[in-house]
Amino acid sequence: MKTPRFWFTPPQRPDWRARVLAPLGWIYAAGTARRVALNNGYRARVPVICIGNINAGGTGKTPTTIALAQRLLARGLDVQVVSRGHKGTVEGPVRVEERTHSAVDVGDEPLLMAAFTTVWVARDRAAGVKAAETAGADVILMDDGFQNPTVQKALSIVVVDAVKGFGNARCIPAGPLREPVRAGLRRADLLLSIGPDGAQKRFLQEWNEAIPCPHVTGQLVPLQTGMDWTGMKVLAFAGIGLPEKFFATVKSLGADLLRAEALADHQPLTDALMKRLQIEATALGAQLVTTEKDAVRLPDTFKRQVLTVPVRLELSDWSLIDEELQRVGLG
Template sequence: MRPPRFWNRPPGRPALASRLLSPLAALYAWGTARRAGIVGQSAPVPVICVGNLNAGGTGKTPVVISLTQRLIANGYNPAVVTRGYGGNIEGPTKVDPNRHSAEQTGDEALLHAAFTATWIAKDRAAGVAAAVAEGADSILLDDGFQNPSVTKDLSIVVVDAATGFGNGRVLPAGPLREPVGPGLARADLLLSVGEADDQATFQTRWGDQVTCPSIQARLEPLQMGMDWHGLRVLAFAGIGRPEKFFNTLKSQGADIVDAVALGDHQPLAPALLSRLEQQAKAKGLQLVTTEKDQVRMPPGFRHKVLTLPVRLEPESWTEIDHELARIGLGGPES
């Protein structure tokens, strides 16, 4: 399901629908503020939360993967705890890619499990306890910035530089889970993800409301030795902003003949995959998708589809490393 267009109107010029929904938005913001005041359970190991103010995808998954790799390179044994959006496991359950499907765990959990131990838990405190009991010396919460059940030692808010905070209003009048000011006041870092032009636009629209340290980053294709130049493809993506994936694929030289934008986390039903396959065959195209979409496919279909993995590249790791060291997760040089 695509968000309503008025959510992404520039701040300061609310649409009629947004104004009419303002009373409900005020109620939603009040509820979030009340929850923010609850003191959660403290964990015996450092807890890093990667969250957002926006509802929907902002690029948290690559951030969690990047931090996971950073911690492992520094000699730590991190675990990811997530509620498993799109899955049906209540938890706490350790994700096993050989046993679990995306229908059970959600796509993000399966991606994280390829890098480190990953736990599904609707009750995040229970998930953290299970991960620590198995030997995790650090926790990465994928989402949960507005969830007070666990005390966070480091909170990183991720924002898509291209869309920013939309019209600046709270659900359902806008795309936000809470207002920008109170949200960023609780954050230790803001990570804006996007290309240079989008970063400049974000700074113009939102820079005066950013009250915490801010870092820019971009998503870079992972070089796998694949030559994309001239390859005629049917690209499809069920992520927060499919056009980001399409633009990245184009930047690698692929010729996107057909681009199919799906809903974020949209189930890849057999009928949908069959339609995409027939559409590609009719035009002699190669199917291409994202890592997140690939894990939602039936195993027997995956060999028909190429993926273009991306990884987060911050402009500098200095500020992030400083925050990691502050909570006791510094690298060998610290």
């Protein structure tokens, strides 16, 4: 097999495990390339905007989808989201109902996004897009699916965590990527990196050579709810892609973070797990704190005992995204 050529030098030197697994990564990348090259998916009658990534795992797609939905809703558009409903049992397409569905049914991210706009869960993304069209959507936001060829996209936004970047630039299992950086970003209309200013500067220094598309920066900022976190003793837990980001946010609010429990992404919050955390928090004299995404997975008996720290995406400049929205008829 011919070794793929890198058009830049990745900032993280691959360790011995990545080098051993490299041939499997090339096979994975080749499979992705064949899949996306099909480009014969369903073409919707309304613009479909994909918020995806080339990294496996969390990069900030959900807060990006929420922020974009709010911006489009403010323009009077009927915005509907189509999600696969990761780890949910529903195959769909089904419209998410906050009052009747649980995270077990539809997944935690669709349930969270349903508080802002209409959300459809569908394992078959094309079927989900068709359901949203039938329901009168003016624009459809596709949560993830950048590598999925079953739906044609009017606009694709790739989201990346500015702190993690693209890792060692290798594909699964040799690295964190679903496809090579250059190949993925050539198909993207925009790259959005999310992180604090220092991380954004390092990200640009490390990856600028690999970015062929317009680049937008943003940060996740705690939503002001009137809660005074200063000096509050807390036990924080998070089952998201990058739990350490949440713990840093909690500390930035002035809370006294006595313990941080990093859970697996989308990990079920069972009664046994929550009882253990509650006992530990009581022993420490601490308040249980978690993310919005985790909060929708809490058992009913614990919802009043756990505080959440909601965050919202703030962009340094919306102009590049607004230009793309105008290009696809949403100006």
